[in-house]
Amino acid sequence: MNALSASPRPPAELLLRGAHLLDPRSGLDSTRDVLIRDGRIAELAPPGTLEAPGGGEVVDAEGRHLFPAFVDPHVHLRTPGQEHKEDLDTGTRAAAAGGYCAVVAMPNTDPVIDHPALLRGLIDAAAREARIPVGFMAAISQGLAGEHLTDMSALRSAGAIGFTDDGKPVASAGLLRHALRNQILCGGFLALHEEDPALSLDGVMHEGTVSVELGLAGIPSISESTMIARDAQIAEAERGRVHFQHLSARRSVEALAEARSRGIAASGEVTPHHLLLTDESVRSLDSSFKMNPPLRGEDDRAGLLDALRSGTIEFIATDHAPHSRDEKNVPFEQAPMGTTGLESSFAVLYTELVLPGVIELELLIDRLTAAAALIGIETPSLTPGSTANVCLIDLAAQWRIGESGYESRSSNCCFAGREVSGRVLMTVADGAVAYRERAFAVSAA
Amino acid sequence: MRHLLSIEDLDREAIERILDLAANFGAVADRPIKKLPSLRGRLVINLFYEASTRTRSSFELAAKRLSADVLNLVSSGSSVEKGESLRDTVATLSAYGPDAIVIRSPHAGAPGLLAGWTHAAVVNAGDGKHQHPTQALLDCYALTQRLGSLEGKSIWIVGDLLHSRVARSCIQAFTMLGADVTVAGPPTLVPDAFEALGASVRHSLAEIRGADVIYALRMQLERMGSGQVPSLREYVAHFQIDSRRLGPRQLLMHPGPVNRGIELSGEVIDSPQSLITEQVAAGVVVRMAVLYEVLAGAPQTPDEQQAASRELEPQTA
Numbered sequence: 001m002n003a004l005s006a007s008p009r010p011p012a013e014l015l016l017r018g019a020h021l022l023d024p025r026s027g028l029d030s031t032r033d034v035l036i037r038d039g040r041i042a043e044l045a046p047p048g049t050l051e052a053p054g055g056g057e058v059v060d061a062e063g064r065h066l067f068p069a070f071v072d073p074h075v076h077l078r079t080p081g082q083e084h085k086e087d088l089d090t091g092t093r094a095a096a097a098g099g100y101c102a103v104v105a106m107p108n109t110d111p112v113i114d115h116p117a118l119l120r121g122l123i124d125a126a127a128r129e130a131r132i133p134v135g136f137m138a139a140i141s142q143g144l145a146g147e148h149l150t151d152m153s154a155l156r157s158a159g160a161i162g163f164t165d166d167g168k169p170v171a172s173a174g175l176l177r178h179a180l181r182n183q184i185l186c187g188g189f190l191a192l193h194e195e196d197p198a199l200s201l202d203g204v205m206h207e208g209t210v211s212v213e214l215g216l217a218g219i220p221s222i223s224e225s226t227m228i229a230r231d232a233q234i235a236e237a238e239r240g241r242v243h244f245q246h247l248s249a250r251r252s253v254e255a256l257a258e259a260r261s262r263g264i265a266a267s268g269e270v271t272p273h274h275l276l277l278t279d280e281s282v283r284s285l286d287s288s289f290k291m292n293p294p295l296r297g298e299d300d301r302a303g304l305l306d307a308l309r310s311g312t313i314e315f316i317a318t319d320h321a322p323h324s325r326d327e328k329n330v331p332f333e334q335a336p337m338g339t340t341g342l343e344s345s346f347a348v349l350y351t352e353l354v355l356p357g358v359i360e361l362e363l364l365i366d367r368l369t370a371a372a373a374l375i376g377i378e379t380p381s382l383t384p385g386s387t388a389n390v391c392l393i394d395l396a397a398q399w400r401i402g403e404s405g406y407e408s409r410s411s412n413c414c415f416a417g418r419e420v421s422g423r424v425l426m427t428v429a430d431g432a433v434a435y436r437e438r439a440f441a442v443s444a445a
Numbered sequence: 446m447r448h449l450l451s452i453e454d455l456d457r458e459a460i461e462r463i464l465d466l467a468a469n470f471g472a473v474a475d476r477p478i479k480k481l482p483s484l485r486g487r488l489v490i491n492l493f494y495e496a497s498t499r500t501r502s503s504f505e506l507a508a509k510r511l512s513a514d515v516l517n518l519v520s521s522g523s524s525v526e527k528g529e530s531l532r533d534t535v536a537t538l539s540a541y542g543p544d545a546i547v548i549r550s551p552h553a554g555a556p557g558l559l560a561g562w563t564h565a566a567v568v569n570a571g572d573g574k575h576q577h578p579t580q581a582l583l584d585c586y587a588l589t590q591r592l593g594s595l596e597g598k599s600i601w602i603v604g605d606l607l608h609s610r611v612a613r614s615c616i617q618a619f620t621m622l623g624a625d626v627t628v629a630g631p632p633t634l635v636p637d638a639f640e641a642l643g644a645s646v647r648h649s650l651a652e653i654r655g656a657d658v659i660y661a662l663r664m665q666l667e668r669m670g671s672g673q674v675p676s677l678r679e680y681v682a683h684f685q686i687d688s689r690r691l692g693p694r695q696l697l698m699h700p701g702p703v704n705r706g707i708e709l710s711g712e713v714i715d716s717p718q719s720l721i722t723e724q725v726a727a728g729v730v731v732r733m734a735v736l737y738e739v740l741a742g743a744p745q746t747p748d749e750q751q752a753a754s755r756e757l758e759p760q761t762a
Contacts, residue, residue, distance in 0.1 A: 332552070
């Protein structure tokens with residue numbers, strides 16, 4: 001197992017008083033005092049019955065919810081090379097502020113993480129700068145050019161969680177086949193950005209009624225779904241482990257469901273924006289809504305929700321993709337693709353899906369935490385003995401996204417301006433306090 | 446009207462007001478002295494990021510006929526070529542205090558962004574494949590001059606709809622004025638999604654005899670061989686408007702420039718049914734009307750209307 005990296009922080013000594021605990025895996029759903037000692041969950045007890053640890057903090061958590069903290073298998077921390085958008089410090093601060101205890105960074109940086117020395121340098125930097133544990137993916141192909149495989153075994157030994165050409169598809173079926181065979185030797189998993197370049201062409205949004213009305217070049221849903229069908233079959237033939245990134249279309253999740261029914265080791269993730277928004281948002285020609293894969297139609301969105309409920313999609317990933325204001329403040333066709341998401345994901349999903357009764361809160365927490373198994377870390381849990389990976393959230397707190405700034409260096413959030421419920425007050429990641437909401441009072445023992 | 450970014454910004458009443466105003470200006474165009482003082486001292490900047498002959502020249506002429514000062518900027522030879530962003534260019538130009546900026550951009554939505562960055566009125570002279578509202582208005586003008594009203598008329602727009610900003614604006618404008626619009630062309634260039642814009646979709650010209658007006662679009666030659674159109678010969682065979690397909694009582698339009706022998710045969714271009722020259726002439730008076738609308742405003746009261754019509758008197762030198 002490859003460890004994630006973070007800067008060393010003192011282990012938490014905390015008493016959380018009277019929080020409502022909800023942990024779908026252990027079935028916990030009750031109000032408890034929670035004692036965190038030496039960075040571990042030491043004890044759960046009825047409210048008002050636990051004593052504060054010596055020198056530790058007491059947090060009045062009455063009326064607040066305590067969840068296992070979230071795990072994001074797909075973020076862009078832009079380091080090295082694009083630190084004007086994000087770096088290891090700002091990106092992991094954003095993650096902690098969103099309730100995350102671990103994230104996995106993509107290798108489409110500048111330079112691309114396609115060499116063990118680059119990866120080692122990045123892991124060292126994370127050990128100095130990262131506020132929560134970060135794992136790093138390495139590229140499948142050198143320079144993401146889709147031609148020559150990277151030295152996958154060496155990258156894996158250097159600490160790669162897995163491999164991906166994210167941002168670009170592995171267009172060549174032959175190259176993917178070789179990568180899957182190599183993966184048998186080196187372990188890890190292949191995370192696939194699925195898109196057929198011959199179908200996407202120079203598309204900038206979902207191909208449908210809205211793209212035709214706006215005169216923008218479209219990316220059809222079949223650009224993604226046909227590649228998933230292809231790659232599932234290749235993975236079956238090679239007995240490889242594949243993970244399909246940022247699923248956006250109904251036919252894509254149908255292809256994934258079929259693959260899983262055939263016993264193929266395949267998983268899938270979906271982003272909050274694909275679950276909540278459609279191409280109708282693009283009518284504004286606001287580049288905040290430009291992402292890849294694009295926001296699709298209502299039928300695709302409904303298909304993703306069904307797949308999230310059924311478990312075909314196991315993970316919610318933000319695909320947090322920071323871009324500077326100047327880069328996004330251009331005509332839609334010229335703008336880079338991507339939206340930030342780490343600081344808004346829980347609140348938008350809770351507000352738009354849980355509050356109206358579309359999904360249960362337990363399901364949301366499960367899908368926000370389950371990626372721990374994919375990346376090979378301890379699954380966040382509230383049961384005693386677990387490493388403290390928890391987030392304390394005030395579900396009733398209402399706020400407007402973007403109103404008080406972001407921890408992220410970038411502000412290109414497609415949910416900016418929305419009124420939401422659910423504010424992260426505190427995050428403990430890998431046993432250490434990683435985030436505390438500024439306005440959230442903490443009383444000393 | 447603050448800006449003209451899209452036909453969607455208008456309603457039937459606004460279109461008819463612009464067409465009436467254009468007709469007034471049209472009367473002036475026949476006089477020996479064609480200049481009006483309406484926009485004297487106002488600055489109009491033409492910011493063109495794409496090659497254009499008739500749109501740019503007609504905007505320039507329209508502004509000059511209304512006595513405005515005109516500054517023309519084209520992307521080649523300007524700081525745009527040196528990599529300046531649209532936002533920075535607009536900030537620079539805004540320092541000159543323009544009253545209106547007319548923008549042509551290869552990118553959809555650029556005029557809308559610009560409207561948020563400047564105090565000037567913004568007029569969209571074509572943005573990407575999105576909108577070309579003044580072209581649609583001049584087409585409405587040329588048609589109403591000939592037909593009186595578009596109410597209940599059948600208008601067929603033929604050719605490469607997918608890549609045409611003219612078509613998008615025209616479908617909306619013609620429909621607003623009560624016409625029934627049909628779009629026709631190969632399925633690669635006329636997706637069924639055009640129905641969402643309020644048009645009927647056809648992939649053949651079999652029923653084109655029922656049209657009152659045939660509006661042919663320019664066929665971009667680079668589409669040939671890209672898979673979107675198998676060959677020139679095939680396109681011509683299926684979709685060229687020639688004397689066989691154009692009936693004696695049907696009107697023919699084209700936004701120009703024409704590919705002679707491709708979307709139109711030579712003889713129909715020069716036929717009496719052709720409105721192509723009238724479209725070009727309409728370009729100046731309609732753009733005068735649009736500049737007048739965004740800069741001098743729509744007259745609200747009868748008094749203001751009188752004042753406005755007094756302003757339309759020719760300039761006495």
